[in-house]
Amino acid sequence: MKEGGGGGVVEGENWFSRWEEDLPSPEELMPLSQSLITPHLALAFDIPTAAAANANSINNYSSSVAAAGSSHHHPTATAAATDFDDLNCSGGGGGGGDEPARTLKRPRLVWTPQLHKRFVDAVAHLGIKNAVPKTIMQLMSVDGLTRENVASHLQKYRLYLKRMQGLTSSSSSSAAGSPADAATDQLFASAPIPHHFLRGVGGVGGGGGGAGPAALPHEPSFMPFVPVAAALQHHQQMVAAAVQQQYHQRQMGHFGSPAAGFDHGGFLARGQPPQTGMHRMGPPVPAAAAASSYADDLEEGARGGAGGRKVLTLFPTGED
DNA sequence: CGTCCAATAT
DNA sequence: AATATTGGAC
Numbered sequence: 001m002k003e004g005g006g007g008g009v010v011e012g013e014n015w016f017s018r019w020e021e022d023l024p025s026p027e028e029l030m031p032l033s034q035s036l037i038t039p040h041l042a043l044a045f046d047i048p049t050a051a052a053a054n055a056n057s058i059n060n061y062s063s064s065v066a067a068a069g070s071s072h073h074h075p076t077a078t079a080a081a082t083d084f085d086d087l088n089c090s091g092g093g094g095g096g097g098d099e100p101a102r103t104l105k106r107p108r109l110v111w112t113p114q115l116h117k118r119f120v121d122a123v124a125h126l127g128i129k130n131a132v133p134k135t136i137m138q139l140m141s142v143d144g145l146t147r148e149n150v151a152s153h154l155q156k157y158r159l160y161l162k163r164m165q166g167l168t169s170s171s172s173s174s175a176a177g178s179p180a181d182a183a184t185d186q187l188f189a190s191a192p193i194p195h196h197f198l199r200g201v202g203g204v205g206g207g208g209g210g211a212g213p214a215a216l217p218h219e220p221s222f223m224p225f226v227p228v229a230a231a232l233q234h235h236q237q238m239v240a241a242a243v244q245q246q247y248h249q250r251q252m253g254h255f256g257s258p259a260a261g262f263d264h265g266g267f268l269a270r271g272q273p274p275q276t277g278m279h280r281m282g283p284p285v286p287a288a289a290a291a292s293s294y295a296d297d298l299e300e301g302a303r304g305g306a307g308g309r310k311v312l313t314l315f316p317t318g319e320d
Numbered sequence: 321c322g323t324c325c326a327a328t329a330t
Numbered sequence: 331a332a333t334a335t336t337g338g339a340c
Contacts, residue, residue: 108333132324147323152333155325184331 109149113190118142119153124194160188 111119122139123131133151140150163181 105334111332134323148334151324152335155327156332158325187332 106146109145111153111187113187115142116153116187117191119150119157120191120194123154123157157188160185161193164193 118140119136122136126135126139131154133147133154136154137145137147137150163185
């Protein structure tokens with residue numbers, strides 16, 4: 001295997017078929033300033049690490065929770081974590097008493113353009129009325145993705161849509177009042193906005209609805225119902241999820257994929273070069289998600305070195 | 321109860 | 331700024 005080392009340039013249509021070859025050695029992944037400590041250690045608690053080292057360790061999350069609607073997370077108080085087997089990597093010796101750090105928090109999910117694309121497709125195909133976190137999550141079929149993750153992203157996405165509504169005409173969709181907005185919206189800009197997304201988000205009415213501002217007076221019949229679920233289960237199982245580790249934080253981990261052909265979660269780390277694009281990484285996109293037939297992704301470069309952000313990306317199975 | 325949503329915190 | 335977490339409403 002050849003490893004360019006610096007590269008990070010992923011190319012080829014089906015780069016994922018050889019993603020593991022691209023995996024840099026662990027040492028390569030770690031920028032010089034970071035020290036490694038045992039996974040458990042780092043994960044178990046917040047390590048003060050006053051000493052200087054930001055301990056970064058990688059752990060595996062098995063996500064059994066995500067899709068299973070029946071699963072319950074503990075709503076109560078502090079720990080909402082879905083703990084799971086830690087990656088007890090040491091095959092030889094260790095055995096024993098490892099403690100699965102309970103009360104562990106998941107690493108921050110990073111919404112990659114691909115993930116977002118999946119998100120948008122799901123919403124689009126669901127129709128606004130059914131596009132609620134739980135449903136979206138299920139349709140996305142991304143392993144390890146939680147309802148909370150989706151909810152949070154959805155909230156932001158709605159804000160984005162509203163912002164867009166305010167802007168009529170004038171330049172292309174990228175028109176932004178302030179530079180800040182432009183920067184902010186890059187992620188969202190990477191995905192086409194399905195026609196009827198404008199105005200009309202918010203009150204869903206069914207099932208929970210909370211204090212929605214105002215529901216739609218009437219409900220336009222757009223898309224019937226697409227049994228997308230079935231299709232999704234079939235095909236698309238490769239969406240990239242990413243985990244970000246704040247240099248500041250001491251918790252870390254990565255989503256694992258328990259099923260499918262890969263038994264080891266793969267991860268690819270490093271900031272993304274501005275232009276190094278991965279091309280066409282999206283799955284074949286079967287009929288199910290075919291709504292948007294645009295060329296997709298565009299990667300955004302990491303900005304400023306201020307926060308040396310390491311991004312781990314890996315590929316969940318997508319089991320539901 | 322479970323979920324949604326908006327607000328708030330990190 | 332981008333996510334996570336919390337709290338109130340159904």
